[in-house]
Each structure stands twice: as structure tokens, then as C-alpha cells.
Amino acid sequence: MKNSRFPHLTAALATGATAVLVAVAAPLPAGATTTPTADSGAVSTAVGDSTGWLRLGHLSPDTKSVDVRVSALSGGSTVFELDGVAYGDVSTYQSLPAGSYTVSMVPAGASGSSVPVISETVTISADTATTVAAYGPTADLQVRAFEDDLTQPSSGSARIRLIQASTLTPEVDVSTSTGDSIAQDAKAGSATGYAEIPAGDWSLELTGKGVSDTAEVSVDPGSVTTLFVLDTSSGGLTILPVLDSASVGAAPDGGVDTGGGYLASAEVSTVAPAKLRGGLL
Template sequence: MNTSRFPHLKAALATGATALLVTVAAPLSAAAAPSGSTAAPAAVNEQAGWLRLGHLSPDTKSVDVRVSAVSGGSTLFELNGVGYGDVSPYEELPAGTYTVSMVPAGASGSSVPVISETVTVDAGTATTVAAYGPTADLQVRSFDDDLTEPAAGSARIRLIQASTLTPEVDVTTAQGDAIARDAKAGSATGYAEIPAGDWSLDLEGEGVSDTADVSVAPGSVTTLFVLDTANGGLTILPILDSASVGDVPDGGVDTGGGFLAAADDTPAAPAKLLGGIL
């Protein structure tokens, strides 16, 4: 595979198989992660919400991301050198309206943003803001993250379709049970409960297909991002939203966190698996 196009994917491949059973992932980089924080604090601030940021545009170079308050314009936090496939940890913010701006990595503070979007953070909620699509048609979208706890022994997952290779994608288990049908680029499915464990998933789009292995821990909530690979295929990047029952949001799992993790033993899927995810 030629991974020179996506250095972050190359780094992930070099890392090898790492299951999504970790509860706290490494930050994007020392500069990219908010100082001393990879997860929301244990003491929940009822007047605050959580925001995390993702770079899901395969041909957009690394960017610096700035989050500023609309009222007053002050920068609350900044992520530097964010590349394709990076998803930041959650940052706790006071409820309010913010501007998310992306500029070329290393650009001065006065540089014109590559793209800018306004997002509202509500108290007690978690939000993912992601840039996706090709550079020529770069878009930003906010996704509401639902951290409702799963039943004992189960996990909750959803899927966000961010591939630029196909306008729609189907994702099924190796046993043929549907996770998503005709998921459109830039869209998110609802959340569904599944038995915790290892899963082998088949991805099918227009003229492109691939497989991916993921692992989800009991009590966890996970977002599965459909991304492009350097050799023109599809893959799934699992991002941990919350690690345990009733937990506040966790830090994101970056591209070294195991989205190409291999599992030797995949449990058989129950017949009614994920019946209501759409």
C-alpha cells in the first residue's frame, strides 16, 4: 500500500493491531491536545458542554484549528498540526456559541481560514465538529453525540460516513447483518446496542469495498467513521465517545488507536443485531 498520501494512516499501520479496549487514548500531539486534558473532568459542570474536532478530508493538508467565542472573539483553545483521520479529545466549554476556524498548519494568527463554521454548545451535551469532503468542496458539520448508557455487557455504536470515494456505503457484519444501508457522505446513523466484543465488518460502496475489524468494550459508546485509505479502499476508524456506563465524554482515539486492528476470533452476530440503527 502506498501510504505517502496519508501520513497519519501510515503511522496507524506501523502501530499495528491495538484494540479499542483502551479507555483513554493518546492526544493528537503535545501541541494539539489541550494541556492536561484527554477527557472531560469527573465533576460534571451543569453549565458546560463538550466539543471535539475531527479532520476527515483526505486531500486537505494538516491544519491548525481554533475555537473562539462568538461573544468577545477570544480563542478558548487551539489544536496544531491536525491531519487526516485525527479526532481530538473532548474539551469542556461553557454553554454558548463558538466559531471553529481551520487555517493551514503553521499559519499566522491573521491568516484567512481554510474554512470556518459557527457551532452552538448546549449545557450537558457532547458535540463532534468535523471537516469532511474533498478540498474543493470542503464542508463542516456538527454531530450530536448521545452518551446514553448501554445495557450490561453491551456497547453502543453509530456510524458517520466520511468517505470521498463513494456517495453511499453499506456496512454489514461478516454474518450479513446490516449496520447501515445507503449511508450518505456527511451523514450519521442513529446509535444502536450490540454485544461487546470483536466485530468484523464489510464495507460496500460504488465500485469500492473493504473490510475492517473493530472491538468495543462493555459499557462503551463508540463512533465508527468510514474513511478512505491511500490505496483507494475504505476503512473504519473507531472513536471512543465514552468508556463506561454513565461516564462523561472520553478523549478521542487518534489514528494510532487501532482502527485497522485485527481480531482473531470474531463472535457470531445475533440475528436481530442492529435492527434499529437507521
């Protein structure tokens, strides 16, 4: 597919990192420290050399809502919890001391002694942002972690990457309505690298095995965004844009521009315009 407007876009986005998909959201516990959002106009000044950021998400369409617990590997104390996380929920970034943590998912409302549906050990590095995601069908649920690249784009541009979380198709192609390729043969459970595009409104076409759809995405100048390919309740595909960073010099964000439920300002949205799929745990 031709890529006349930005010829280096396909190469950057098609370079798949072994990647990761995210899934999690719910209100942060009282007293928890959250990273300032772009709307607050604040930039974190409390983050030191030993602090990183962690973001969580729920991208398994047939897995019911879950509670997520993040515990320090050393000592096992719970650092924070997210309750009632549903499909399509993506949390804001949480600042944490650099170190190793266990991320565990249990059915929503389960007791503290319940056996986790799945758990994974992740390492948070200083001055880096990390996304941990649960994805895939319940029968093959997986959790992975990857480092988010918040490098600033050039003036008037935005940076995006694509994470293929759909269970409806093993691979997906994403292109603009003018035929510019965003991603080719993006495999389920994979993430592309970040690429720079002109800021503005984009109409995207998604094509997979036996399924196709369109999605509208808007990216602001100076922003860094992850585009999640998810399933809809009608058996189609949609894109959920998640803001990684709103502008140069701002702390990581993570609020969702459009799509399913999400965590923003320590509140969970129950609105799901995209009518994302949901199922039984």
C-alpha cells in the same frame, strides 16, 4: 440483508441524522482543561450545569494538515487551539462553558492573521457532547456539528453509530461477516443514529460504488463508539473507531482505538496503521 442477531439494529443505524464528520487534532495548549479519560479512572466533578463538551476532527482526505482555533463568539478570545491536525485525527473532548463558538481552520503553521480555510459557528449546550467535523474534498470542504448521544447501553452491550466520511463512494453498506446489516446506503456526509450491539470483536464488510473492503472492530461492554468510514492510501475503505464514552458514569472520552493519527492524553500520534489518504490543501 438479513439481520437475525439484532433485528432492530438496521432501523436505528439507518435513521440518518443530517450529520457530521469530524476532523481535528493536536496538542492542547498549556493550562487547558481536559476531560478525564477512562484510563485515569477519574470522572469529571468540575462539570456543572453550564458546561458541555466539544470534540473536533479532520476527515478531508485531500486537505493538508491544519491548525484549528476555537474562539468565543462573544469577545472573540481564543479558547483553545489544535496544531498540525492531519487527516484521520480526532481530538479528545474539551470541556467548555455553554455558549456559541467559532471553529476556524487555517493551513498548519500559518500566522494568526491568516484567512481561515473554513470556519463555522457552533453552539455548545449544557451537559451535552458535540462533535464538529470538517469533511469532504478540499474543493467542497464542509464543517458541521452534531450532538453526541452518550446514553448507556444495557449490561454486556455497547452502543455504536456510523459516520460516512469516505469520498470514494457516494453511499456505503456496512455489514458483519455473518450478514447482519449495520448500515445500508449510508450517504457521504451523513451519520446514522446510535444502536446497541453485543460487546466484543466484530469483522465488518464495507461495500460502496466500485469499492469494497473489510475492517476489524472491537467494542467493550458499556462503551459508546462512533465508527468513521474513511479512505485509505491504496484507494480502499476502512473504519476508524472513535470512543465517545468508555463506561457508564464516565466523562466523554474520544480517544481512537485504531486507525490514523489521533489526539490522546494531549499528544498527537503520528502512527497511521490504516494508511489513510492525505493530499494538498
